[in-house]
Amino acid sequence: MSVASPARTARPARIDFSQPVLIAFAAVLCVLIALPLSWLVYFGFTDRTGAFTLENFGRLLADPAFVEPLLITLVIAISVGVICCLVAAPMGWLVARTDMPFRRTVRMLVMASFVTPPFLGAVAWELLAAPNSGLLNQAYRALTGASPDRHLFDIYSLPGLIFVIACYTMPYVFVLVSNALDRIPGDLEDASAILGGRTADTARRVTIPLVLPAVLAGALVAFLQAMTLFGSPAILAIPAGFHTMTTKIWSLFHYPPKPELAAAASLPLLLLTVVLLRAEHAILGRRGYSVVGGRQSDPRLVRLGALKWLALAFCFVLLLNPIFLPYGALLNAAFSRVASQVLSPGNFTLHNIEFVFFELSATKLALKNTFLLGVSAATIGTVFALVIGYVTARKAVTHWRALEFLATAPVAIPGIVLGVGLFLSYSRAPFILYGTLWILLIAFVTISLPAAYQQLQSAFRSVHSELEDASRILGATRLRALAGITAPLLRTGVIATWCFIFVGVIRELSAAIMLFTSETKVVSVLIFDLNESGDLAAISVLGIMMLVITFAVVILANRIPGFSGGVRLRDA
Template sequence: MPNHKNRDIWSVITIAILILYAIILIFPLFTILKESVVGGESGQFSLEYFAKFFSKKYYYGTLFNSLKVTLSVTILSAIIAIPLAYIMTTVKIKGSGFLQGLIVISMMSPPFIGAYSWILLLGRNGAITNFLKDTFNITTPDIYGFTGIVLVLTLQLTPLIFLYLMGALKSIDNSLLEAAESMGCVGYKKIIKIVVPLLIPTLLSGALLVFMRALADFGTPMLIGEGYKTIPVLIFNEFISEMGGDDAFAAAISVIVIILALTVFLIQKYVSNRKAFSMNSLNPIQAKKEKGWKNFWAHFYVYLYVALAFLPQLYVMYTAFLKTSGRIFVKGYSLDSFKMAYERGGDAIANTFMIGFSALALVILLAILIAYVTVRRRNSMTNLLDIIAMIPYIVPGSVLGIALLLSFNKPPILLSGTAFIMIIAFVIRRLPYTIRSSAANVLQISPSIEEASMSLGASNFKTFFKITLPMMLPGVISGAILSWVTIISELSTSILLYTARTKTMTVAIYSEVIRGNYGTAAALSTILSVVTIVSLIIFFKLTGKKDVSI
């Protein structure tokens, strides 16, 4: 009888979470689909908005622009990440642990801060631009447009593939590489013919994540793209227009983006399943100390990437301490920018922590329950829950923001303009991080431990709280910190949902950059970067890890 009651409790929990997802995710997505196929004047089923999109190059050109950017970023990230991961795995690099930490930090900061930093360095009045022109009379290439977007996103997203590959390389048996070398397959031939084929499933998983992030990014093309418009920028402009936005047209564009993302996701899954295989590393790859040119080029490649990825952020932090005269940086140092940041963005800082911690609390609660029922209580309902919980991976932030606004902008559920709608958005988008890490921990807990507890008279529910939950905590903490870091750096959803009372730091930074208040923007960016770094240090200390698992 007790077991039956406990099973009922977990079934009730599963049903309750499914209902919650139906309200805050499925219903908004259905609303955006409905809005896209209902004619404006007739109110009848119509594809006029899709016809409008594909009839004008101004509109469908943004789709090609986004595809051009995402494919370029994905390919370049893979090209950079493969040798980077291979070198870091096989060669002893001085300060490798510290360098990996910098790589992770560069990945976790908002992409638009990278765009802002490159404008400060290579913009029309950038530090490097002026130095090269004044000293060597060299004119640097234009950083704006397609080139700048690809540069920023490639440096920002390469660590995603790098982290995936680092984990996969640890599972390759070194005897395979030794056998290849004994047959004369050395150097880059060994990487191309042996290593890369073994990494293809993992490479595709990392590439998918890069593709989705690049496709959904709003801040980078908005800041550095100038006339080069991408789909997220078009959606934003159509939804929030000074001339009066067209909600239905923005919804139709959003549906096109979801279809594109879903298609890429399914293709990746199909190819990955075809290429999937298992590896057992009895003789794992060990990093060796190299000598001569090989050692030099290995260090040069790693250090160059880390410098390009992280130093722009350091420059932003440096400019935060420069004196300003109005909007212009002048000689000397001061804390005026931080004072101005507090005066102009103090509420944004408070909102970031208030909204962020509220979302994080819900993320932790839901992740614990979802991870447990999807691993330990496998049935048709929990399998459905597992699938629904991962949908946010393929729904861009701007699309989710529009879906929530269209769904909850009138009674009986009026949430638009409140902090609660932002909390919901953050929970939906960042919950998968904590679910995955928590589920991984549940899988490592032997069911026999729980069975032993129940054989001693403990109920199933009591066993969960007394035995299973404490053992899940490392995974929960790990995922929660990563969720927290991505929550505070969120822009694409926040920019649509915020009001003057709910503005966050990322929105404040973006607003200050647009207005040309670079000192204030740099100070707010520095505060956000410091919070990110401290959060990741806590992550490494609590988990004992030297890298981040995605």
């Protein structure tokens, strides 16, 4: 893309371009984030003539059709937060700190569930647990002889929705917890053991308090993810007869569109996110980081003895839900004449594959758009995160805190809210980007920036600045030192960040659904459209293909010559 990498801008002359480049980055960030948010606030507080009003909020609060989705969303978010911690934290511990067998495999499988778009998971769970046609319910009836209108699971329900969201939110908590456990040095635990503490005491008094901040952070991330998710609720909640905040905001764009109400409905989500992030900061403060860094010994692995097989069984049973069962259902539907029938020689068909690749005229365009956006968003996002991460880690400019704030601010903007804001910003003069891939690119870069930044910033902190200092003493500019010294040392982190953003783009539906046009459709939107007309088999084929492409890109990115070092997505 057209954003020049800092390395190239610096090389020819020996002028230090640092300040101008940094100012430019800050300006771009301001526009990226401030513009959509100001339009959102403007629309929320004005009527159609542009006069100031609080009526939009009044209408929302007076209407039970808005209050109810808000409450339902809170129930979902809290439940998902709690479930994810209960499930993913123990799994993270088992993988990071015990001698459970197949730990790497479990890590990989959790990452596979991270790569799976939540809306695809929701469709797969429709195939599995729709009350009558769901494969699991059919199996239940066949095994127990229950009557045809009895069912074990109903995915079109609030608990069903919470379950599916939890399945694909769990990896966030898992990554936070297992990474924290990887980083917490074994010294303290060793000290506890030397002083005579039993394993249980050590866990209770040392390990758990140390990892608690990560668990809390995980709960918060899970809460925010569940609150702002669009695809799964749209697929499962509407058949069940209720709305969440995101589907309600989306429905406000149905004809006749009510952008002022959509903007007003977006602001509570935004506010809640900001409050929660502040609360997390206030509770955790610096506690989470004090033990990390410096010299450390490898953590001791807890010996589970015979229990280790039980632990492994626990992990695999959990992984049935986001991985094995849904992937099985998608594969079954892709090759079956009727999506709700188990594959047999009698109903095997290649028709669905043929339909998606040779009849469906949107496939090629959507794939091209998605791939193009994935690669460019990942590249631009990584460059942004690198520069900002460097500046804040080295405190290279005076107002580095402002940059840090700007880079992390999008965390507080739910995808659908950003989508509304970007649509309001870029569908009118002077910036008419709606209808082009640029508006989607902006959305994807903005959404992925906070996580990418966090990741690279911590990577910068782990590289000591003395090598850079040496280079600068020898006459290199700051950017030259960055390109020549630090960047090569960071390549693992850079690749992980790139992959993280790429996967994020593939998963993203909530902003895309607000911003696409027929020419700029992406695969997630195509799948969403197919779901609305009930073409589940076509979704299965497209979904499987998308997963294959994503895995291939992640694997390829990790095999780029010169970039050895076994990057795992868990670093994300």
